[in-house]
Amino acid sequence: MTLVKALKGIHHVSAITANAKNNYNFYTEILGLRLVKKSINQDDTSVYHLFYADERGNPGTDLTFFEIPNAAETRMGTNSITATSLRVSTDKALQYWKKRFTEYKIEHDEISHESGRASLAFKDFENQRLILVSDETNTGVEGGKPWDKSTVPVEYGIIGLGPVILTVSRLELTEQMLTEIMGFRKKGSYKGIVDGMEREFFLYETGEGGTGAEVHVLELSELPRERSGRGSVHHVAFRVEDEEELTKWINRLNQNAIPNSGFVERYYFKSLYFREPNGILYELATDGPGFETDEDFDTLGESLALPPYFENQRKSIEAKLKPLNTKTK
Template identity: 70%
Template structure:
């Protein structure tokens, strides 16, 4: 009926401090800020998009700034780790040294998932992981920005597997496999609990969801350093409309097609409460800024442009022009 989902599109998380967030993700992790805009559902707060050189789908890690966000009480029914892809195993040694240099809380290089990884936390406790593409044969990564403080050969090339911690595995599996078309790939053990790996499309590092059932944990209470939602890639608006119709046919509550200007979206929650988005690959981030100046000014979709003065007046200034 329609094409398989193509893999991760973006992951959106919560920060309390846009300035420190910008400094960490651009100066420490070396990602490019490809769009500084606002949360279209609440234009009083920033929405920051970090990615490869031009924000190719599958490379975007985004943040909503919520200045009054409290702490996150980690637990189940959550997107518990966001992973970021690098070229190969050797690159992880560079990152281990870089994380230490910037006093970033990090673990040792590990291979529990079948790939070399290094887990770390940002200044708000956001749970992150670098994962090696050494043996990746699936979805291709993006291209690091050549003006990043991190040399291109060590740069982050996109989003890796998304890790879910859920209270009832079967509920999540039902949606992933029976509705979204993911297929079970393999299993491994992490912290004495089994993790089940699912993949879609071409598979590989950029198209996997890893799910661990933890009935021993409380439900997560989100705040700063938590993940808001994960989005999966759809080719175009025609394909997305098919998904809208399909979810309606299945009587799964959803947002319907939502215009986000940089892409079009569809939102719904799976039974464990995790928010999923399906998002089109285009049109992308260069419709209102040219490639050389992505992320340098506050970009607003045309339907918000008349409100620019009011919107800017509510935002704390954030200099991203350098």
């Protein structure tokens, strides 16, 4: 079997929104993230793909959204990514965010320590399930750097992606993929409350471990499969070093007869897609070349950025998109 390096952690999470303008307002104005790239869904050029991250879109900090204007409401269920975590530096930051969510009338829970770290669950305007998690005790993968022009003070700013939570119907299938194929380590478990009942979450980590390199899995076999829509997660991506390493992962999947996309050019990174046995979509993505490939640092996200292989379609692409003003105020 092809030898590969350990996955470095979470690269990005991609979700679905029905309204790019409201999405932009929430994630930049309320959450204080920077829009580092305003582009298109490369598989459907009629809709936006928005990338929010730290100051320059470092790997492991990107929360991205495909705009699907007619997306129905999500029917929550199993075999899906049921929560995305966002990292903050300290426990104190969560107190700031709890107050901020109250002021902005954002639906949120109380600060919790179920996973062994201080965390604060909340939802966006489309019921996207999100969790702020403190990095105060983190000793693994380092976070990013908040943008100094954010609406949120730098000391409380979001510094990257934390653990994703998967809900699956058959835990053993997901665990086998994570540990035997993808090289994750099973780290332990913890108890959490789900719909008023105590449930056990299983924790897996990769690379240096820590907040930015974990997957938490909950088994709920009694639920129907989630029907995705606005407010649901499309896929989670994990970090690989470069294109050479990505090629090794393609070979590894092929040797294990795991159906996959093969090499996919995304311009800002190179990708590989496949589904784990419960049907959740995974992506492996390279750390580079990054979002400053076609824009300067100071103006990231302000204009519609198209990979070179779409530039000859710019006029027709722009004609299909609703105008979205993302100029820095």
